[in-house]
Amino acid sequence: MKDxxxxxxDDPEDLYLYSLRKMAEENLDKxxxxxxxxxxxxxxxxxxxxxIRYTDKNYAVIVMDIAGFKLINEFxxxxxxxxxxxxxxxxxxxxxxxxxxxxxxxADIFALCMAYGSTEDxxxxxxxxSEKIKSFPVSCKVLPAFGICLVEDKTxxxxxxxxxxxxxxKRIKGSYFTNYAFFDKAxxxxxxxxxxxxxxxxxxxxxxxxxxxxxxxxxxxxxKIIGGEALVRWIHPTKGMISPANFIPVLExxxxxxxxxxxxxxxxxxxxxxxxxxxxxxxxxxxxxxxVHAYDDTLVESLINLSSGYMVSTELVxxxxxxxxxxxxxxxxxxxxxxxxxxxxxxxxxxxxSGYSSMNMLVNQPVDEVKIDKAFLDHLENPKSxxxxxxxxAMLHDLGLRIIIEGVETPVQREFLLHTGCxxxxxxxxxxxxxxxxxxxxxxxxx
Numbered sequence: 070m071k072d073x074x075x076x077x078x079d080d081p082e083d084l085y086l087y088s089l090r091k092m093a094e095e096n097l098d099k100x101x102x103x104x105x106x107x108x109x110x111x112x113x114x115x116x117x118x119x120x121i122r123y124t125d126k127n128y129a130v131i132v133m134d135i136a137g138f139k140l141i142n143e144f145x146x147x148x149x150x151x152x153x154x155x156x157x158x159x160x161x162x163x164x165x166x167x168x169x170x171x172x173x174x175x176a177d178i179f180a181l182c183m184a185y186g187s188t189e190d191x192x193x194x195x196x197x198x199s200e201k202i203k204s205f206p207v208s209c210k211v212l213p214a215f216g217i218c219l220v221e222d223k224t225x226x227x228x229x230x231x232x233x234x235x236x237x238x239k240r241i242k243g244s245y246f247t248n249y250a251f252f253d254k255a256x257x258x259x260x261x262x263x264x265x266x267x268x269x270x271x272x273x274x275x276x277x278x279x280x281x282x283x284x285x286x287x288x289x290x291x292x293k294i295i296g297g298e299a300l301v302r303w304i305h306p307t308k309g310m311i312s313p314a315n316f317i318p319v320l321e322x323x324x325x326x327x328x329x330x331x332x333x334x335x336x337x338x339x340x341x342x343x344x345x346x347x348x349x350x351x352x353x354x355x356x357x358x359x360x361v362h363a364y365d366d367t368l369v370e371s372l373i374n375l376s377s378g379y380m381v382s383t384e385l386v387x388x389x390x391x392x393x394x395x396x397x398x399x400x401x402x403x404x405x406x407x408x409x410x411x412x413x414x415x416x417x418x419x420x421x422x423s424g425y426s427s428m429n430m431l432v433n434q435p436v437d438e439v440k441i442d443k444a445f446l447d448h449l450e451n452p453k454s455x456x457x458x459x460x461x462x463a464m465l466h467d468l469g470l471r472i473i474i475e476g477v478e479t480p481v482q483r484e485f486l487l488h489t490g491c492x493x494x495x496x497x498x499x500x501x502x503x504x505x506x507x508x509x510x511x512x513x514x515x516x
Contacts, residue, residue: 102173104151105158113172117182117227121220126168126184128220129191130230132238133198136212138177145209153177153205160201164194180234182227188251191217195249214242215249236260266311266319273303274332280304281336283354284502285511286473289483289494294515296353298389298495299337300502301329326359331371333357337386340505342379350512355387355417363402373412383413387438391419403434410435417473431468439465440495443476449485462489 100112108116121128135141135153142150154177161171161179168184185191195215202213216238218230233252236259241250273279283297303311320326334356344350362368376383388409390402406416417438418431431439445461448454465472474486477496486494503511 102158105154105173107158107161107171107173107179110172110174113170113174113180113182114227114231116170117230120168120170120182120184121225121227122223124168124184127186129181129183129185130218130220130227130234131181131183131191131195131215132174132231132234133179133213133215134238135177135202136214136242137209141207141209141211145207149207150177153207153211156205157202160198180231182230188219192249199248212245213248214238214244216252217249218252233257233260262315263319263322266316267323267325270316270320270325270329273305274328278304278306279329279332281333281340281505282502283505283508284495285500285508286493286495287499289477289487289492289499292499294352294500294511295493296355297508299333299354299356301333302502321359321361324361324364326361327365330357330359330362334372334375334386336505338375338379338381340509341381341385344509344512345381348509348513350516351385352512353385353387355389357419358388358390360391360402362405368405369408372409372414376412383409384415387415387417389417389419389440406435420475431470436470438471438473440473440475441491443496446474446476446478446482449482455485459489462491466490 100109101107102109117128117130138150141153154173157177157179158171158173161173161181164181164183165171170182172180172182174180181194183191183194195217198215199213203211205211216234216236218233218237220230233256236256237250237252240256241247280302282300282302284300285294286296286298287293288295301313303313303316305311317326320329337354337356341352341354344352358368372383372386372388375381376386390406410416415437416435417440418434418436419440420442421439441461445454445458449458462472472491472493474491474494475496477483477486477494477498479498482496483494483498500511
């Protein structure tokens with residue numbers, strides 16, 4: 070490490086670093102976590118940046134936490150949880166030296182910044198820590214998960230390295246088959262893509278790059294279009310179409326999906342209004358409600374204002390929620406759904422059967438329609454799958470629910486579905502999502 074006596078007082082950067090170092094050394098005790106005695110996040114960032122920048126070695130940043138640590142506190146007592154954290158801190162502290170620093174960020178999150186010669190050095194440390202931590206005497210299973218970021222160059226900050234390590238860890242959190250993962254190029258590319266999406270979203274929304282597409286819903290017996298589902302496509306001026314699979318999860322993570330949803334809703338209400346006024350047509354077009362809207366205090370007001378402002382009946386805009394949206398925060402979402410139902414909105418459970426609590430949602434939430442997930446159709450050649458599907462459809466009919474089948478792609482699927490009493494569907498066998506104007510032309514031709 071660059072010695073403090075080699076710093077030049079004539080160099081503003083060196084003088085600044087010298088001042089920071091002196092402050093850190095003088096306040097070292099204030100920068101340690103009281104429970105474990107390890108450096109806190111603030112001190113770790115400072116010392117790790119100094120190691121990475123001023124020593125001629127390769128470094129890795131490793132983060133670790135315990136899967137289900139809250140359960141240990143709940144079922145084995147908080148004092149047991151604290152004893153486990155102290156034990157882990159001792160395991161990490163044992164590795165501290167001139168080229169290794171350890172930290173306790175918060176709760177059960179620990180970190181190392183360590184010099185290494187090969188990745189085997191890193192894996193040896195992880196294996197040793199894992200064995201020791203798993204040996205802690207407690208009735209609950211202790212499963213440590215490690216994320217590793219190799220510092221690529223001296224300009225890479227400790228803060229960025231921590232983010233990368235957490236991203237790697239997320240891939241294997243709670244797995245019984247592996248307890249570590251390296252941040253790799255695919256993750257790096259994904260992280261860059263997410264940052265680009267975050268940085269360009271506001272401009273894209275302001276310049277109308279998000280276009281309304283609609284996938285028709287059809288009567289499988291007649292082929293007639295009986296409705297549609299509003300979808301959004303990002304048409305970038307130079308990059309072309311950006312897949313929703315790339316931008317939707319990012320926007321959900323940072324809550325920008327709320328602004329995008331409202332942008333789409335407005336287009337849908339306007340489209341339905343124009344259909345009625347210009348073409349004399351009325352047809353329902355459903356819109357999607359993200360789980361993030363559980364925390365959106367303006368959800369109800371926004372939809373009601375759009376309905377009254379465009380003079381569109383609430384029944385013409387069914388609201389589609391995935392199972393996760395119903396369960397994100399049950400009480401918050403339930404109150405919003407209840408109020409919107411009072412105004413006449415209909416609710417559709419999207420992707421039914423793709424999760425574990427769909428049945429509970431049917432019992433506990435006010436659902437009008439169920440959209441059967443495409444996964445149900447993937448194994449219909451199996452007689453057991455056919456039986457399960459038939460009984461599921463019968464149950465939904467008994468509950469008085471309208472049923473839409475998603476992802477119908479073959480005539481064989483269509484015939485089987487009609488035989489089981491299913492009537493309405495979406496899927497490439499009938500139509501792919503199309504721009505809103507094309508959907509309008511389809512309706513006009515159908516008339």
